[in-house]
Amino acid sequence: MNNPVTTAAPVGRLIQEFHKLPGIGPKSAQRLTYYLLRAPVEEARSLAQAILDMKERVVLCSICQNVTDSDPCLICRRGDRDGGQICVVEEPLDILALERTGEYKGRYHVLHGVISPLSGIGPEALKVKELLARLRDGLVREVIMATNPNLEGEATAMYLQRLIAPLGIKVTRLARGLPVGGDLEYADEMTLARALQGRQEV
Amino acid sequence: MLRGILLGEADRILTLYSPWRGKVRAVARGVRRPTSRLGGHVEPLIHGSYLLARGQELDVVTQGETIHSFPRLRDDLGSIGGGLYAAELIYHSTSEGVENYPLFRLLLDTLMRLDGEGSVELALRYFELHLLGHLGYRPQLGRCVACQGALPPTVNFFTASGGGVLCPSCHPPESSVRRLSLNALKTLRFFQEKDWAQASRLKVSPPLMAEIKGALREFILYHLERELKSTLFMDLVGGHGSAASGATVLRPAHGR
Numbered sequence: 275m276n277n278p279v280t281t282a283a284p285v286g287r288l289i290q291e292f293h294k295l296p297g298i299g300p301k302s303a304q305r306l307t308y309y310l311l312r313a314p315v316e317e318a319r320s321l322a323q324a325i326l327d328m329k330e331r332v333v334l335c336s337i338c339q340n341v342t343d344s345d346p347c348l349i350c351r352r353g354d355r356d357g358g359q360i361c362v363v364e365e366p367l368d369i370l371a372l373e374r375t376g377e378y379k380g381r382y383h384v385l386h387g388v389i390s391p392l393s394g395i396g397p398e399a400l401k402v403k404e405l406l407a408r409l410r411d412g413l414v415r416e417v418i419m420a421t422n423p424n425l426e427g428e429a430t431a432m433y434l435q436r437l438i439a440p441l442g443i444k445v446t447r448l449a450r451g452l453p454v455g456g457d458l459e460y461a462d463e464m465t466l467a468r469a470l471q472g473r474q475e476v
Numbered sequence: 477m478l479r480g481i482l483l484g485e486a487d488r489i490l491t492l493y494s495p496w497r498g499k500v501r502a503v504a505r506g507v508r509r510p511t512s513r514l515g516g517h518v519e520p521l522i523h524g525s526y527l528l529a530r531g532q533e534l535d536v537v538t539q540g541e542t543i544h545s546f547p548r549l550r551d552d553l554g555s556i557g558g559g560l561y562a563a564e565l566i567y568h569s570t571s572e573g574v575e576n577y578p579l580f581r582l583l584l585d586t587l588m589r590l591d592g593e594g595s596v597e598l599a600l601r602y603f604e605l606h607l608l609g610h611l612g613y614r615p616q617l618g619r620c621v622a623c624q625g626a627l628p629p630t631v632n633f634f635t636a637s638g639g640g641v642l643c644p645s646c647h648p649p650e651s652s653v654r655r656l657s658l659n660a661l662k663t664l665r666f667f668q669e670k671d672w673a674q675a676s677r678l679k680v681s682p683p684l685m686a687e688i689k690g691a692l693r694e695f696i697l698y699h700l701e702r703e704l705k706s707t708l709f710m711d712l713v714g715g716h717g718s719a720a721s722g723a724t725v726l727r728p729a730h731g732r
C-alpha cells in the first residue's frame with residue numbers, strides 16, 4: 275500500500291493497522307482512519323478502550339470454550355439449559371445465530387475452527403480434546419453437529435462422529451436442505467438430494 | 477474445483493482445473509450466504525461448469541452448475557482425504573493457464589474411482605504414477621537408469637533424483653537409496669503400462685502397498701520440492717474406517 279509522503283506518520287500507521295483486519299481493503303482502511311481523524315477525541319479513546327477491554331477481559335469458557343467475560347459463561351451457568359445435549363459449532367458467532375432462533379435449550383461447544391486438510395489444520399489445533407473430556411461424565415445423551423454444510427465442516431463432523439460413537443452417545447447432524455428465500459431452480463444437486471431425504475409430512 | 481480460499485465477508489477465491497485452460501483462479505461473490513445461487517456449486521471436489529467474466533485482477537464466476545458432486549466420496553473420510561490429496565497434487569504441480577487435458581481427465585477419473593467401491597489406496601497409486609507421467613517425470617521402470625541394462629529379478633533400488641530404478645551393480649553399496657522389492661517393481665510396471673480396468677483388479681497386500689506408496693511419495697516430493705498438507709489428514713483418518721481411536725490421534729502432528 276502506498277501512503278503519500280505527505281501523510282503524517284501516525285495516520286499512515288493506523289491505515290496499515292486497519293488494513294491488516296479481515297475484510298478491510300486499502301480504501302476502507304483510509305476511510306476509517308480519516309473518519310477517526312475528524313471525530314472527537316472521546317470517540318477515539320472509547321474505541322481504543324473497547325478493543326483493550328475485549329482483549330484483557332474476555333477469556334474462553336473452561337467448559338464450552340465460548341468467549342466470555344466470566345468463567346463459566348452465562349449459558350454454561352444457567353440451570354435451565356439441558357446438560358444432556360451439546361451442540362458443536364465452529365465459531366462463537368454460530369452460537370449467537372443459534373440462540374437467535376430460541377429453539378435450542380441445550381449447551382454448546384465451540385471448536386474454534388474446522389479440520390482443514392488443505393491448510394494442514396488438524397484436530398489438535400481445535401478444541402476436540404476438551405469436547406471429549408466433557409463426554410466422559412456420562413451425563414451427555416446427544417451431541418449435535420452444527421458445523422457448516424461444506425466439505426470441511428462435513429469432514430470435521432464425520433471425524434468427531436467416529437471418535438464419539440464408541441462412547442455410546444447419540445450423534446446427530448443439523449438437517450440440510452433448501453434455504454428459506456432460495457430458489458429450487460438454482461439449488462445444487464447435493465442440497466436437493468438432502469432436502470428430499472429429509473422431507474417431512476405436512 | 478480444487479480449492480476455495482475465503483475472501484472478506486462472504487466471497488471465495490476459487491482455484492479450478494479446467495480441460496482447456498489448465499489451472500484458473502476466479503472469485504465467487506457472496507457464496508457463503510445460504511441463499512447464494514453459486515454456494516453448493518463451488519465446493520472443493522465438485523466437477524462443474526462455470527461461466528467466468530473478465531475482472532480487473534481476477535475473473536469473476538457469474539454462473540455455476542454442478543456436473544458431478546461425487547456423493548459417495550463425500551460420505552467417507554478416507555475418500556475425502558484421497559480426493560483432496562489428488563487436488564493438492566494438481567494444485568502444486570501445475571501453472572495457471574497451461575493446458576494439460578490428460579491431467580484433467582486423470583483427475584476426473586480419479587475422483588470417479590474414489591466415488592466408487594474400489595480401494596482408495598489403489599486409485600491413489602495409479603493417480604500418482606500417471607500424474608508423474610503427464611508432468612514429464614515418468615519413472616523409468618523398464619531398465620536401469622544408469623547402465624540402461626535389464627533389471628535382474630531381485631531387489632533393485634529406486635531413486636527419485638535418478639528418475640527411476642537402479643540395478644544392484646550400479647547402486648553404490650554405502651548409499652541410502654531406497655530398496656525396491658521385485659513385487660513392488662512388477663506392480664509399479666503393471667500400473668504404468670495397463671489401463672485402469674486391468675490395474676483395478678490387482679490385489680495388493682498392505683505391506684506391498686506401503687512400499688509402493690513410500691517410493692512414489694518420495695518421487696513426488698522430490699519433484700514438487702514441498703510437503704503436502706493433505707497427507708497429514710490422510711494419515712489421521714487412515715483408509716476405510718480403520719485406525720483412529722481417541723487418545724492416539726489427538727497428539728499434535730509434528731508440531732504443526
Ligand SMILES: [Zn+2]
Nearest residue numbers: 335338347350
Ligand atoms: Zn460455557
Ligand SMILES: [Zn+2]
Nearest residue numbers: 620623643646
Ligand atoms: Zn545399472
